[in-house]
Amino acid sequence: MKAILATLLCYLLVQAQCFAHKGGPFGGGKGQVVTTGIYAAILIPSTCSDCLGSNTLGLFTMTVPETGLASGTAFMFGFGASFTGTIQGAIDPKTLNLYVVFNTEFDITVQQTIDTTVIYAYLANGQLTDNKIVAGRGFSMPRINGIANITFSTSPGGSKYLPGFPEEAQAVPYTVLGFKQA
Helix, strand or coil: CHHHHHHHHHHHHHHHHCCCCCCCCCCCCCCCCCCCEEEEEEEEECCCCCCCCCCCEEEEEEEECCCCCEEEEEEEEECCEEEEEEEEEEECCCCCEEEEEEEEEEEEEEECCCCCEEEEEEEEEEEEEEEEEECCCCCCCCEEEEEEEEEEEECCCHHHHCCCCCCCCEEEEEEEEEEECC
8 A cells, every 4th residue: 555655656756746837936037036024234325425425325224024114223334423213215126226225313402591492404315216236146145236315304403412523414425235134
């Protein structure tokens, strides 16, 4: 009985291989990118060496689930402060375009009188535009390439507490370089 069962099982396994798809499951194959996973990127200022934002740097990590929005943590360093916040985004699996909104903040509390304090909010908010997920070469993971526009703004009168920070809202272009971690 065991011999008959083993023979039937071998026949079934041989037949099942006849229905296998070349290149793996649908959507796979050479040059294909799986968009779900964990990504990390750096934002490098792409302006002149003496312009606003030339001494700043941005970082983010983002988790892209199978369904729903991608989310993560964002950091911006500059003007003697570290801005912390979040990002929300999405990846179009067909075009591999990456859409992200970047929101970070740094607060300074100033005591005006014994009973009065004022909180000055310094913001670095913007979006990643024209970003693309690019397939890695060889065994390397997919990459993120594109640009970001981050606008620096503050509460009225707040620029005097953070030297070099603009009084009026100003946008700074960045180059985005990233990769898929897992």
